[in-house]
Amino acid sequence: MYVEYIEHVLEEADRAIEVRDYHMAERLLKGALYDEPGYAKVHNHLGWLYQYYIVNHKQAELHFKFAIRFDPKFDAPYIHLSNMYIDNRRYTDLREMMEGALKVDGVNKSFIYENYGKTHEASGEFSKAIKYYKMAIYETIDSYDADEIKSSIKRCKYKRLKRLF
Known part of the structure; x- marks a missing residue:
């Protein structure tokens, strides 16, 4: 009541x-x-x-x-x-x-790992960010979320590569 x-x-x-x-x-x-x-x-x-x-x-x-x-x-x-x-x-x-x-x-562990990825990406630690984004994909059961996280990985790989040149 x-x-x-x-x-x-x-x-x-x-x-x-x-x-x-x-x-x-x-x-x-x-x-x-x-x-x-x-x-x-x-x-x-x-x-x-x-x-x-x-x-x-x-x-x-x-x-x-x-x-x-x-x-x-x-x-x-x-x-x-x-x-x-x-x-x-x-x-x-x-x-x-x-x-x-x-x-x-x-x-939701996927949500947690994705946020860890965001914190590392923001501080320029792209390899750590990619690691956490991959952990987030492993934990998710939603295809849309997985696709969004994959785009975050792609973005971090680009940033990491750009830093080298």
Whole structure:
């Protein structure tokens, strides 16, 4: 019953976001957190709202980290937080988060290895990046994801070759 109430609040917040009433969505989500402070999906939604609509990266990061703490197997906050770290070139933070995620059973290992590849690519370590991208391909079961990762490998090989000349 209580879970239904929280899920209803999440739906209401989504509707508020659709009509661009971001502050109403924020009030709804904060109200849900008042009632259930450890509900990971609410923290993830609030982080998502702060990341993409209200644009408060500090609050977004805080809520994504709470979502991960309260439900480490929930993939969404890892995805959003990693995107935020990549957008802000915070590769050390991304690598640290992926190290923690790697220890959690049930988290998408392909996603983790792909992000490791991105951190190494960004720091110019193309051979290490290729190694992690290959590990990501091995772990994925989605052909589209595998094709995307293969293009990352191709890009790193090109960059590595270009560096030689």
